[in-house]
Amino acid sequence: MSKIKCQCGHENPFGTVLCEKCGRPLTEEAKDSSMVDMRYEGSARRSQTYKKSIIDKIWNFFSSVKIGVSIIIAVLSTSALGTILPQKFYVPVNGNDPNAYLDYYERLYGTFGKIYYHLGLYDMYNSWWFKILIGMLGTSIIIASLDRVIPLYKSLKKQRTKRHPSFMKRQRIYGEEPVVNPDESLVNAEKALKDMHYNVKTEDGAILAEKNRFGRWGPYVNHTGLIIFLLGVLMRGLPGFYVDETMWIREGETREIPGAPGYLLENVAFTVETYDKESADAVFGEALDKNGAIVSNFQSDVKLYKEKENSLPGSEDVEFIKEYPIVVNKPLKFDGYSIFQMDYKTGELSKMKFALLNKETQKSLGEFTVDLNEPAKKYDLGSGSSIQLMEYYADYDGIVDGEPVSKSPVPNNPAFIFNMITPEHPEGEKSFVAIQQTLEVEPNDYEVKFQSVESRNASGLTIRKDKTLYILLLGGIVFMIGVIQGSYWQHRRIWIQKGEGSEMMVAAHTNKNWYSLKKDIDKVKETAALPAYTDKQDKDTAADTMEGETV
């Protein structure tokens, strides 16, 4: 493609609208307009110049801000749909059975819930189309930024101090008028602008005062931050970068930590504390009267162990690392892992104490305790008496086909078949014992009688490791730097130059915050004689002046 040669002699890349050096309009459209589009300095952007090949078309599609905004609108409106009903991961359905989910949505939300489920909206943030939308957003951010930042950088670098009058006239803020002493005005203006921390350049009766150009790069910096963030999110898919596991651990138990090989956790105690009227601050009295007890703390006191090097997996050869109280908002952290307090169960049965009694005399032959999680096979009571545990049902759920069944390994409703061996019955007598229930095959002389129960709490913990966090944080920081850079600093430029005879011209441009730019020019006018200017977009002030009001 050929270069465009401007009257000033500068060769511009093909597609340039305003000469990079002197600012003369180069296209017919720009020549006809009273105000030029200054957004990218009238530079040649790839997307505006090449429109032929398939790559051009893809590039042009993603570089369009209109498309970018459309993608943003698509993401935000579909995201809103996902908040109408709770998402899959907040629904109390166990396992991954699709029918269970369908049932849940249909039961609670009727036909609407059914449609919501079938459209996939119940898990929409993990859907392929939502991921594609986010991917398109990322692509748009990259291409639209590259399309603009490079030509913008080049033309700001090449800009000349003295601009052609046709450029000046087409600025939003422009004024021309004869002044008494143009040269003196220029000198005074230069000084005033320098006092306001403008970067001032002069050339042959012309001034270019520029400030905060770096603010122009803000959008590109913040877009870089967003891309880093999105890359971080992508990296969670790589093995080893991301661990997300849950574990239930009862008081007194020591278990291997899922997702963190080689580490063990012991749950010393789990406690729930509440605010009550006696101990809490008096200021909370009214709230406690109204709401009843309010939970103040969930806490798992744990001990962390590590298997010693070279020891066999599962061996007892462990090394104590630390003791830590895990509370909400204060996870246990070690070796890149964090363990969070997420859930709890209280009062899970742990031990049951029984006595072996003679039914007639109610005389005890001794007591024994069954550990409900690891029951022993046999309990010796001395003097020839003992108990054999024939069968154990941790979560007894009635009799199916003549056999007692347990619905889970959790001791929610323990039941036992005991064989009671006594001096009178060395072969033993069999008895089925459940809570509030004893069944005998034939009348026995002895019975196993429930004495007491011990319960304990369990902690529900989440184990996380996320190596991408630092990348995400970096993305966030870069984004913040860019967005602050672009929002709080505005790129201002003021051009002043001598025209024919005693004529002077002043023009100005900023990418945002025109109000302050005008204040700056007014400040310069206090010490330097400059022509009055108009803001071509401020119609009200013009109207006010027409009505004859002066301030």
Next chain:
Amino acid sequence: MDYASLSANLLFVSFIAYLAGTFFFGGAVKSSKTEKSYKDSMWGKIGIVITIIGFVSQLGYFITRWMASGHAPVSNMFEFTTAFSMMLVGAFILIFFIYKTPSLGLFALPIAIVIIAYASMFPREITPLIPALKSYWLTVHVITAAIGESILAISAVAGLIFLAKNIDLTKKSKERFWLEAVMFTIVLVLGFVVSSTAFSLSGYEADFNYIDKNEQPAKITYNYPPLFGMHDYEQVTTDTMKPWFEMPSIVNAKTLTTFVWSVASGIVLYLLLRLIFRRPIAALLQPFAKKANSQLMDEIGYRSVLIGFPVFTLGALIFAMIWAQEAWSRFWGWDPKEVWALITWLFYAAFLHLRLSQGWEGKKSAWLAVAGFVIIMFNLIAVNLIIAGLHSYA
């Protein structure tokens, strides 16, 4: 006087100060011919002084309540909404000192007043923190997010002034309809305040037992005559009215009742206003907006988004993610409140892109600013009270 009651009194003082400030800003606008001359009007100066007094008093409310409870007072609906109104006034004061425009105060203060009134309808007692909120990130995240939202809200105030000034109300148009719709919504909030105050002054209470959505028995107390009954309800108080309809278990019939009462009283209030003034509400406000300089309002609208957007990003997304990582083990979980913060952020990102590259200035930009405020309010009101998630304050 203890801190808690001192705090309540200071809030009341600020409420009165904002009312007085509105009056003086009104005077400033009325007594000057154009935007240029009202900048230095005496009325405007008194107005801003009173506003600052009100703001300092509300800041006093905030600090004393903090001292009383031992945590930043942003832990429930009343506290957060009140803090938001305080920051809205703070943001107005900041913008006022940049642009010196009393008409902004004339519109911003009444909005702050309505928000305080709205906040006061929620339980005001000081509650201790539940475990999930016990973190310094509560202070950092919520306060930063609220500051960001309040600066963004100023953009909507400027947009509203721009629209009130520039929409031709003599001719029927879509714009005229929607502007009146915005006014109507504000009257609806007042309807909620009026009806809620009326019933709470009368001490109305109706108790029910019902079956919740997990099929567990539960209890509830209505403060409004119960138009809608909870699922499988059983009336405990007998001298109160019997609900007209019974709702399925997923609908909170109490919230629905409150909503219907508020809308009904809002409609009555609106009709009364129309009957008294015989003009649309927007037409009543138009003379007060006429003096404002459109270009300046457009600039304020844009500038406040520019100032507010980074603060909002930091508070509502970045700090939010850091806290979520600490408390819930994941920085992002598509909880409704999180999603709506993201939607708000995306919306303002779209606003900035449309303005920069599609030249959406003036009316279009003003409408977007108003829509942004609607999204922020939706996130505050509807997401908290209707779409219950982890963030629910209700």
